[in-house]
Amino acid sequence: ERADWTNDLKGCPLLKTIKLKNWIIIFPQSKRNTATQFLNTFRSVSKPMEFFADAPQEISIPRDNAESLVNALKSHVNQSTQMAVVLLTSKRKDIYDAVKRICCLESPVPSQVVTTKILEDDRKHKSIVTKVAIQMNAKLGGEIWAVNIPLTDTMICGIDTYHDSSKKNRSVCAFVATYNQNKSRFFSRAMIQETHQELAYNLTLTVKSACEHFYRANQTFPKRIVIYRDGVSDGQLQLVMESEIPQIQKAFSLIDPKYNPLLSFIVVKKRVNARFFASTGRGLDNPPCGTVIDTVVTRQEWFDFYLIPQCVTQGTVNPTHFNVVYDKLNLAPELYQKMTYKMCHMYYNWPGTIRVPATCQYAHKLAYLVGQSLHKEHHNLLCDKLFYL
Template identity: 40%
Template structure:
């Protein structure tokens, strides 16, 4: 099960509300997802209700597959450097508490990976071509400019033909998947192809972009959660 989470903060015209949205895949091809939203206190970014939303996603997965997932990967969008510790202590521990409760009678617990996604960064990369500096080709930077005390990665997923391409910064806060860094990087890059409103790659993994679109729709237009009948449909696209 691949999850994406994002928060939308409405401006004064939108009543100042903040909406958290989570999407979770429930089939083998990752092409279908369950979605849920929650209203947050105004301007709240690190949400304690993430665990409750995750619990709904687990229940939805079991409803469709008659079992719980063996692997869970969470791509959490929208938090900055100063909020990583809060995400770890509030959101990640909420995830683990829900997993312990749901899998209490299961023989094995799932392998959880929790990744924070941040595309609002000032870092830029260039490819030297003679005397010219060009945009680099899509790929990863995971050494030299990354931090030795963290499991962090820069990913350039789209191909830029104009302007300066902006990388996306990933912090792997927690990982018990057993996959090496190369597999996680490749899988993350492939998820950037999984947004169905665009034929190419997007700057963040598809589940993150889906959550962003859902939070924006609810925060700006619906002003309340959509009908429960739409929870298993990508109505936000």
């Protein structure tokens, strides 16, 4: 009804958990009590989730400046470390960036940064630690929940771009793809490009590596590939179709000249001027979530539809526009619409539906992290984890 399952998650085992055997927690000396309280609550909330963790190695540092954090991470993170949790007293971007650069580039390990201020709010403490625990399991490669999408051997992907904050003409393109039959585990790559021409070339190699990762997990290459492409304005539509779709197809021929999976390419648009209303007994109201509009207001020459994936408590709900610009799967329109709506349920940071399919939102998060903090492509060892949540 409201597409929100916050309360259903409480005290419920997660779909697939990873045992935390070897992890570290770094905190400033002055916040030892906060760290102890966090660990105690973490143990009590993670038990009902069946997310089991051994005691971490506790590292206290004199001050939480970038230098001491970097030194602590460099000296304590090794190849067997599964997770680094860092408690910070401030939200300073330079400190956060320093932590993420070590954990995503130099010593690849999923990392969780938490500010002590939010942990010290007693009213919210338990729910914050619960969310942190769920996020940690997702970052380790666990699965939180799943929806039933009956298409087998299908890889559902999302692409989004973000402009790098460190240089004018650089942008980051992130690619995220499901790689298990449940569509609940994700493969992620980010590419940094200077010009448009490069984007296309990088995409070939990325799609190739995603298909190979799918093969390692399933012993078969994907037979169907659905790509949701976010971040395209109407003016760029033609350019994206002419440059990206041939590059994706080139990846298939690099894997094997005979390999030819069915491909669909769907452009996602969030900036939409249209608003829709449902007529109820009380007058006009927001349409219920899951509403699809695919006649009258859609374009005759396009295979497109509007979807209302979310519920809002105030104001009018923004629809999302989906345009299937290339379609070799030949699914019925309602199957595309159902699959799209189901993928809006798969974003593990929010126990409800979001405005775009989860692979697009993950791609946005990854592109944002690379563009804002890393300014380089993340380490290959992190590809199969949602380390950027």
